[in-house]
Amino acid sequence: MVVGVEHYLVLSAILFIIGVFGVITRKNLIIVLMxxxxxxxxxxxxxxxxxxxxxxxxxxxxxxxxxxVAAAEVAVxxxxxxxxxxxxxxxxxxxxxxLKG
Amino acid sequence: MSIxxxxxxxxxIGPEISLILTGIILIIFDPLINGKRKNELFWxxxxxxxxxxxxxxxxxxxxxxxxxxxxxxxxxxxxxxVIFIISSFFAVILSREYLITMNLKSNEYYALILFSTSxxxxxxxxxxxxxxxxxxxxxxxxxxxxxxxxxxxxxxxxAGIKYLILGGFSSAILLYGIALxxxxxxxxxxxxxxxxFDVQNPLYLAGSALIITGFxxxxxxxxxxxxxxxIYEGAPMTVTGFxxxxxxxxxxxILLRVLLEGVYQMDANLIYVLWLISAFTMTIGNLGAIxxxxxxxxxxxxxxxxxxxxxxxxxxxxxxxxIGLSSVLYxxxxxxxxxxxxxGVLAYLSRDGKECDNYEDVxxxxxxxxxxxxxxxxxxxxxxxxxxxxxxxxxxxxxxxxIKADFYWLAIIGILNSVISAYYYLxxxxxxxxxxxxxxxxxxxxxxxFAITVLxxxxxxxxxxxxxxxxxxxxxAASFLPN
Numbered sequence: 001m002v003v004g005v006e007h008y009l010v011l012s013a014i015l016f017i018i019g020v021f022g023v024i025t026r027k028n029l030i031i032v033l034m035x036x037x038x039x040x041x042x043x044x045x046x047x048x049x050x051x052x053x054x055x056x057x058x059x060x061x062x063x064x065x066x067x068x069v070a071a072a073e074v075a076v077x078x079x080x081x082x083x084x085x086x087x088x089x090x091x092x093x094x095x096x097x098x099l100k101g
Numbered sequence: 102m103s104i105x106x107x108x109x110x111x112x113x114i115g116p117e118i119s120l121i122l123t124g125i126i127l128i129i130f131d132p133l134i135n136g137k138r139k140n141e142l143f144w145x146x147x148x149x150x151x152x153x154x155x156x157x158x159x160x161x162x163x164x165x166x167x168x169x170x171x172x173x174x175x176x177x178x179x180x181x182x183v184i185f186i187i188s189s190f191f192a193v194i195l196s197r198e199y200l201i202t203m204n205l206k207s208n209e210y211y212a213l214i215l216f217s218t219s220x221x222x223x224x225x226x227x228x229x230x231x232x233x234x235x236x237x238x239x240x241x242x243x244x245x246x247x248x249x250x251x252x253x254x255x256x257x258x259x260a261g262i263k264y265l266i267l268g269g270f271s272s273a274i275l276l277y278g279i280a281l282x283x284x285x286x287x288x289x290x291x292x293x294x295x296x297x298f299d300v301q302n303p304l305y306l307a308g309s310a311l312i313i314t315g316f317x318x319x320x321x322x323x324x325x326x327x328x329x330x331x332i333y334e335g336a337p338m339t340v341t342g343f344x345x346x347x348x349x350x351x352x353x354x355i356l357l358r359v360l361l362e363g364v365y366q367m368d369a370n371l372i373y374v375l376w377l378i379s380a381f382t383m384t385i386g387n388l389g390a391i392x393x394x395x396x397x398x399x400x401x402x403x404x405x406x407x408x409x410x411x412x413x414x415x416x417x418x419x420x421x422x423x424i425g426l427s428s429v430l431y432x433x434x435x436x437x438x439x440x441x442x443x444x445g446v447l448a449y450l451s452r453d454g455k456e457c458d459n460y461e462d463v464x465x466x467x468x469x470x471x472x473x474x475x476x477x478x479x480x481x482x483x484x485x486x487x488x489x490x491x492x493x494x495x496x497x498x499x500x501x502x503x504i505k506a507d508f509y510w511l512a513i514i515g516i517l518n519s520v521i522s523a524y525y526y527l528x529x530x531x532x533x534x535x536x537x538x539x540x541x542x543x544x545x546x547x548x549x550x551f552a553i554t555v556l557x558x559x560x561x562x563x564x565x566x567x568x569x570x571x572x573x574x575x576x577x578a579a580s581f582l583p584n
Contacts, residue, residue, distance in 0.1 A: 009284075016277055023270055032266055039273035043280045050284035058289055059280075062231055066276055069238045073269050076245055080262040087255045096259050 008049030015042035029084065029091045033077045040070045110167035113174055115156035116182060117219045123149025124215040131208040139208060143197055146211045150190045153218075157182045161573075164580065170290060171229050178226035180430060180577035181354045185225070185347055188437050189218040191445065192343035194552040199339050199448040202543070203456075205251060213250075214343060217243035221351035228362070230279045230289040233355055237275065237319070240351055241268050244344055248336035260335025267328045271318035278311025291362050312359065313371075319352035322412060323381035326405045330389070333401030338456055341397065342444030345404040346437045353411060353433055357426070360419065361581070372419045376511060379416055383409030383518040390525045395458050399525055400443060403484060406522060407436055413515055414499045417506035424505060427578035428498040431571060435495035438563070439483040442556035446477045449553060452543035463529060464536025474533050476557045481526040483560050486519045490564040498571070 015038055022035025044063045051059025081091065088095045111118070126149075127142055134142070160179030167174060193211055200207045220239030227233045245268060249261015283289055285304035286297045298305055314325070321329040333341045360371075386406030393399040411432045417425030450457035450466075450473070457463065467474040483492030496519060503512040563570050 005284075012280075016273075019273065020270075023266065029262065036266065036269045036273060039270070040276060043273060043276040046277065046280035046284065050280065054284070054287045056287055058231075059283055062234075062279075062283070062289065065231060065235060069235070069242075069272075072242055073238070073245075073265065073272075076242055077262070077265050077269070080245075080249055080258060080265060083249070083252055083258045084255075084262060087258060096263060 005049050005053035009046060012042045012045040012049065015039075015045065027093050029081050029093055032093065033074055033081070036077075037070060037074060040066060106169065110172070113165055113167045114172065115159075116153040116186075117222050119149055119153045119156060120215045120219040120222070124212040124219075127208045127212040127215075140197070140201075142208050143193070143211065146193050146215065147190070149215065150186055150193065154183070154186045154190075157186065161576075166228075171232050172223070172226045173228045174226050176577045176580035177358075178222070178354075180574065181225035181350060181433075182222050184350045184434055184437050185218050185221045188343060188346040188350070188441055189214050191441050191552050191556060192339050192347075195342065195441075195445045195448050195549050196339040197548040198546040199337070199451060199549070202451055203251060203337065203454055204253075205337070210247065210250060213243045213247050217247070217343075218347065221347055221354075224351045225354040225358075227355065227358070228291050230283070230291075233359075234272075234276060234279060236351075237355075238272060240348060241272065241319075244340075244348055247340045248332055248344070250340065251337050256335040257337060260332045263328065263335075264332045267318075267332075271315045271325070274311050274318075275315030278308045278313075278315060281305075281308030281311065284308075291359065295362070316352060316356045316359070317378065320349060320356065320408050320412075321405055322378050322408050323385050323405075324378075326382065326385065326408075329405050330398050330401040333404065334395060334398045338397065338444055338448040338451060341401070342441045342448070345400070345444070346433075346441050349404065349408060350433045350437065353415075353429065357415065357418070357429065357581075360415070361426075372416060375412060375416050375419065376508065379409050379412035380511060380514050381409075382406070382412060383515060387518045387521045387525075390522070393525075394460065396447060396460060396463070396529055397456070397458050399529075400440070400447075403522065403525070404440065406518060407432075407440070407484075409518070410496060410499055410515055411436070413503045413508075413511055416508060416511065417502040420506040420508070422502055422506040423578065423582060424498070425502040426582060427571070427574040428495070428502045430577055431574040432495045432499050434570065434574065435483075435491040435563070438556050438559045439480050439490070439492050442476065442480040442553060442560060443484065445549060445553050445556060446473060446480065449473060449546055449549045450542060452541070460529065460532045461536070461538055462540060463533045464538040464540050466533040466536075466540075466542070469542050473553070476553050477533060478530050479557050479560055481529055483564065485523040485526040487523070488564070489561070491560050491567065492564070494564055494567040494571075 019035045019039030023032055026032050044066050047059040047063045157179055160174050161176055165174045193214060217240050220236050223232055224236035227236050245261055245265040248264050249258050251257035281304045285302050286294045318325040383406050386402050386409055390399045390402035411429050414425045414429035447457045483490035486492045486496040500512045500515050
């Protein structure tokens with residue numbers, strides 16, 4: 001079987017959807033952040049697959065940039081997680097309910 | 102791209118560079134200076150912002166393209182940069198005393214505001230998706246940190262992490278959309294994508310839907326507006342003011358550029374989708390604002406409603422009504438002064454680590470601080486759209502553009518909404534003028550008082566003599582539209 005760009009696309013769509021469900025349904029902040037990374041990396045996979053199929057380097061450059069951004073984002077996210085933990089001693093997302101109208 | 106092209110382009114992005122350099126200087130010098138003099142780096146921030154403003158004046162009458170067409174330095178981007186620089190300038194001045202009141206470190210805060218502003222400026226001139234994505238993230242990541250800046254406060258931390266998760270979620274959606282568009286067209290430049298756009302290809306449709314979703318989230322429009330009240334309420338007051346004007350204007354800048362220059366001209370149904378989004382955003386923002394007990398949260402809902410009003414102009418522009426674009430630009434400009442002013446007054450009234458948050462906290466303001474009460478009423482009148490303030494003129498133009506584009510119902514919904522909005526804005530004033538509770542107000546704060554005075558005068562003067570600034574918006578719009 002030849003693995004074409006469609007296979008990569010299907011894989012990246014599946015990863016993206018797993019990430020979306022993870023962000024929406026999981027209760028642990030670390031896992032939510034991991035799901036976020038999964039979504040970003042699904043997009044990266046799509047970029048690389050397209051880049052390969054099109055014979056164009058832009059997609060790979062974009063992927064490297066997106067990885068950099070994701071690293072910055074998760075660094076900030078983990079700093080917040082540490083801060084939440086020192087306040088509340090739990091990482092359950094249900095503690096985030098101070099802000100309500 | 103040759104070395105000379107890189108050098109030429111670098112010289113063209115002076116405003117961005119001056120902000121980033123100022124931010125780096127702050128971060129380097131902050132540990133080297135000890136004790137109380139740390140606060141004096143504030144003046145460097147102001148100098149950096151003024152230099153950026155002066156360098157940006159160049160953009161208001163020239164048109165250039167930098168980095169092989171990745172950035173388009175036209176009047177449109179120059180106009181938005183003026184909005185961003187004004188909003189961060191006043192946010193910085195208002196923050197000076199607010200940060201001392203709340204016992205927060207100042208220099209990282211200023212540096213983050215500057216970095217975020219540079220991201221917005223990149224966004225306003227971006228013409229390809231890599232700059233768009235990076236501009237978005239430079240802006241957003243700085244603002245995530247700013248919203249969670251008060252680490253001692255669980256509310257602020259909560260706002261930070263919520264913003265990070267939801268903002269990251271929308272960025273991932275945007276990135277996936279860009280990937281699909283790239284796969285379908287083989288390029289990330291907006292103009293090339295436009296020429297290759299093919300409605301039959303599902304990749305284009307899915308990609309553009311995901312991209313628009315990402316933008317709608319950042320604007321805070323229906324149906325992705327739920328994050329706005331929580332995050333605006335939890336973030337420090339001056340950050341909320343900065344976010345509600347700067348980030349929103351930047352998101353509108355890029356939405357307009359992608360809609361008008363990019364892919365979406367062809368799809369007629371998009372107008373009706375945006376029509377619905379605009380109507381729902383206004384209505385939901387206003388209905389939500391009525392029931393709030395906290396002024397800050399009320400202003401958060403009101404900022405959702407204002408995004409809806411500005412979207413009216415976007416809808417009119419898509420219909421081909423030229424005045425629509427300039428009315429959106431003018432609306433965002435006007436909103437900068439009045440909303441930043443309202444948040445500035447609340448920041449002024451915060452004392453001893455406690456924010457001025459509830460309606461009771463402004464009770465009796467008129468008898469103790471009459472000048473501040475007058476400033477607050479001018480900002481709220483302007484937000485409600487009453488003459489002779491800038492808010493009236495901006496709203497009038499937006500509704501006029503809807504009527505000219507034959508969207509009568511949208512104009513009617515907008516006008517009804519702005520009548521409803523008067524109720525909750527004036528309710529603050531009822532407390533301020535007639536409240537009888539004993540509230541202690543802080544002593545005089547010179548820097549914030551200066552900023553509030555300038556913003557009040559601008560709100561009034563630009564409302565009475567709007568035509569100079571309106572011409573400016575017309576010019577920016579004319580440079581941007583193809584014909």
